[in-house]
Amino acid sequence: MSCGHxxxxxxxVLGDPDEAVLRWTRKQVQSWVPRLSGAPARLVDRLEDGLSIVVGSRLSNQLICKAADQGLIDLTTLGEDGFILKQTVLDGATVLLIAGCSPRGAAYGVCELFERLGCTFVISGDHLPPCDPEMPLPSLDVAKRTACSWRGIFFGGYCFTTNSMMSLPDYETMFDQMVKLRMNRIVFYHFENEPFIDYSFMGERKLVGDISHPDSGYLSYGRHFTGSFRVEDLPVGREQxxxxxxxPLEFQAVGSSDDALDTARNFMRKIIALAKARGIGVWTTVLPQFIPPNLSKYSRPMPSLHKHWSAHLSCTDxxxxxxxxxxxxxxxxxxPDxxxxxxxIPEGFFDDPYPETRVLIEREWDDYAESLDLQRKYWGRFWPGDKQQKAHLRADIAFTEIVKTTIAEAKGMRPDLKLGICTVCKAYLLTHLHDILPLDMPFIDIESRALWTLDGxxxxxxxxxKGRECVIIPRAVDDGSLLGLQFxxxxxxxDGFVSSAKENGTNGLMIQTTHIRGNEHSIKYLADGMWEGPAAPGEFYRHYAERVFGATAVPQVMEAFTKLEQxxxxxGGRGQHNMPWNMVPDQIWIMHTFKEFDQPFHRAPFSQDFVDRCEERAIKFRQAIGSLSLALDRFGEAYQLTTRSGQQELxxxxxxxxxxRAHLQALVQFxxxxxxxYEMFALLPQDLEGFKQSLDRLLTESHRLEGVTRESATYFASCVEHTTDLALLWMVSHRMVLGSHCLCEFLENIRAFYSGGEYWKPVDWDKLFGRCVFPPHGTGRVGEGENTSETEPG
Known part of the structure; x- marks a missing residue:
């Protein structure tokens, strides 16, 4: 209902102009009002005739303080970030009070007003209604609060070449949208091979570049398997x-480890400042169980190779x-900010073979009995077998010991330092850590039925x-399927993420995402749910589709969204690993064996088991391709019915x-x-002519396959709207197009061998997989154990 204004x-009347969050709010009001009404925002410092919109908190706006003192509004029940929107009369003037206990809460209230005026805020930008000079203001008496004290974004490591490409303007825009979504924190998960955590030990500075690739700005791992990070080496999409x-743009000229560490420190300081100016707190995550390879000479040797993240520390070192x-x-x-x-606590499980460690684990073992039982009960379908489950727990005990040591060191340096615990699918362990760690340490944990707890x-x-802040990390993007839009x-x-605050007493959600564009619906569903409570997915989709695409397109969009959810x-929620965490699908990864294979003219460089695994996934992919086609049909129909802005989104x-879809088609063809x-070599040596005919057909298949990968890359090149979209284009162009091209080159050499031609033409393996200046190196094989996985358990 309109209030008549x-x-x-x-x-x-926006209050203290020197308060950072209110400065941000002022800027948004000056942008939104003219775009919605056609007239500039009228900013004043006192009440005037007509309606005055008064914004702030007790400390930032004297008029809000006066209204609270007169009993016009009650701020005492709002919590830290709650807000009130109330039309009333103050000092004889008609006012709309937008008040919070903090300037951040007041900013959230302003965003709430503009959403009620038809704006839709998502993580990538704003969807605004058409300009209307007669746009009425509603009559409001609203109070909102949340039980979720942690609401924000979790950036899970720069190892993913997605958010690792974002520059400072990208962060600034994202932080703007986070405020509009009423988020208050961002957590970074920094692996040891990244340059953001810089320190020296025994007079020697940490080095990066031995695991992180120098051409990625020393950010992304994969020195031993990733290949080129140079745009000039992309076969499709360089012009984008x-x-x-x-x-990131800020890392283009980085040329050494020292340069990378210095650049990263300045970069992260600016990110923290941008967040702070918007009322967003920044946490970082450190893995104290890892050590840079160059500093590992000062530690006990551990069994694992220095391949992906870094060397390991023994808990008794x-x-x-x-x-x-x-x-x-x-x-x-x-x-400092x-x-x-x-x-x-690492998500993998690594063996710590030292006798002192074994003694420690035996001493602690009985205290972790319940954790072992919980792991068996809820994680057992994914990690079957007593031997594996106990090996996992032994590793967790060792990891925990390093954490306890680090807490003591950190608190000894600064007793008021805020510390927390971050885990990946280890709630079974947190039940014990809750009993032994201080209650003022928040726990943050990824859990999902799509990962390792298959029953939910x-x-x-x-x-x-109870008595501890516990935060859940849902995934907007699962790192088994980095290319496709996820629903x-x-x-x-x-899984009950949104309802967990009420049902389990958890304190919010930190939403893991790798790219910004394409995840608007998932992030908004979770962000809104932390304030409004859980919504049925269909109900949310319908409201979202109406706001973004218009009422006439809702039935078609809803049908497409439902098909994509299905x-x-x-x-399986992880896309059958069609573009996994290391950004190299198995169908490309297998070509590592081609590179060093010593019998390429006599047998296939892979096993029947590999062929069977590819076909098992292809069966799934064929059905998925059909579902994507049906969704595309509905989106095409919706495109004819939606608004102009809706057409841009569609x-x-x-x-x-x-x-x-083309990417999945390529994997099926692989x-x-x-x-x-594999079957072709069964014809040798009896049927050489039949073999050669099969080889010719195989070459035809391989060139057709390369064409499909190029088609996929061309589509991704056509929808670059955010910096993280460039990362998707890089994955397809570098991994899939270049990979299929290398396969063609490899097969051409085999045909040359059987046709009397030169069969040693170079294949672009180094461009695809890279060539490091040194081999993967370890610190010696010390009591090689059975539990030395370098990757996630899945």
Whole structure:
């Protein structure tokens, strides 16, 4: 119902101009009012005739303080970030009070007003209604509060070449949208091979570049398997890039380890400042169980190779405490405005073979009995077998010991330092850590039925952790399927992420995402749910579709969204690893063996088991391709019915989905090709002519396959609307197009061998997989154990 006043006529009294969040709010009002009403925002410092919109908190706006003192509004029940929108009379003037206990809460209230005027805020930008000079202001008496004190974004490591490409303007825009979505924190998960955590030990500075690739700005891992990070080496889509390297703009000229560490420190300081100016707190995560390879000479040798993240520390190594003290001190020196530091428990499981460690584990073992039982009960379907489960727990005990040592070192340096614990699918362990760690340390944990608890996320375990802040990390993007648009709302609803605050006493959601564009629906569903409570996915989709695409397009969009939800569920929530965490699908990864294979002219460089695995996934992909085609049909119909802005949004969705469908088609063709490839050699030596004919057909298949990968890359090149979209284009162009081209080159050499031609023409393996200046190196094989996985358990 209208209050009888127009937006264009209202005056705005925004309070303290020196308060950072209110400065941000002022800027938004000055942008939104003219775009919605056609008239500039009227900013004043006192009440005037007509309607005055008064914004702020007790401390930032005297008029809000006066209204509260007169009993016109009650701020005492709102919590830290709650807000009130109330039309009333103050000092004889008609006012709309937008008040919070903090300036951040007041800013959220302003965003609430504009949403009620028809704006839709998503993580990538704003959807605004058409300009209307007569736009009325509603009559309001609204109070909103949330039980979720943690609401924000979780950036899970720069190892993913997605958000690792974002520059400072990208962060600034994202932080703007986070405020509009009423988010208050961002958590970074920094692996040790990244340059953001800088310190020295024994007089020697940490080095990066031995695991992180120099051409990625020393950010992304994969020195031993990733290949080129240079745009000039991309076969498709180079024209879309505004940079020479697959790295942030600020890291393009980084040329050494020292340069990378210095650049990263300045970069992160500016990110923290941008966040702080918007009322967003920043936490970082450190893994105290890892050590840079160059500093590992000061520690006990451990069994694993230095391949992906870094070397490992033994929990009984005397240097573990001093080294982590240096690491924490480095963080505090570099980032004094950090809100806190999470200490991570690695998601993998690594063997610590030293006798002292075995004694420690035996001493602690009985205290972890319940954790072992919980792991068996809820994680047992994914990690079957007593031997594996016990090995996992032994590793967790060792990891926990390093965390305890690090806490003691950090608190000894600064007793008021905010510390927390970060885990990946280890709620079974947190039940014990709750009993032994200080209650002022928040826990933050990824859980999902799509990962390792196949019967559902066991969020009820957090009911056991009363008196502690516990935060869940849902995934907007699962790192098994980095290319396709993901539709996980059904999964969120089944796992109970939004309802967990009420049911389990958890304190909010930090939403993991790798790219910004294409995840608007997932992030908004979770962000809104932390304030409004859980919504049925269908109900949310209908409202979202109406706001973004218009009422006439809703039936078609809803049908497409439903089909895509079904498809994500059918593929297990992880896309059958069609573009996994290391950004190299198995169908490309297998070519590592081609490079060094010594019998390429006599047999296939892979096994029948590999062929069977590819075909098992291809069966799923064929059905998924059909589902994507049906969704594309509905989106095409919706395109004819939607608004102009809706057409822009649908064009992006359609092209991304076309690119994803072509990508799955390529993986199906890879499976068929590998099947024919393996069978072909059965013709030798009896039927040489039949073999050569099969080889010719295989070459035809391989060139057709390369064409499909190029089609996929071309679609992804057509929908670059955010910096993280460039990362998707890089994945398809570098991995899939270049990979299929290398396969063609390899097969051409085999044909040359059987045709009397030169069969040693070079294949672009180095461009695809890279050539490091040194081989993967370890610190010696010390008691090689059975539990030395370098990757996630899945």
């Amino acid at each position: 127009r937006l264009r006529d209202a005056t705005w 890039f505004d940079r020479e390297k697959i790295a 005397p240097v573990a405490g001093p080294l982590n003290r240096a690491r924490i001190q480095g963080i505090l020196d570099a980032y 950090l809100e806190g530091i999470f200490l991570g 996320a066991p969020l009820h375990l957090f009911q056991r952790m 996980p709302l059904w999964q969120y609803s089944k 498809n994500d569920e059918f593929l 064009a992006y969705i359609i092209n991304r989905t076309h690119g994803y 499976a068929e090709l590998y099947h024919h490839y």
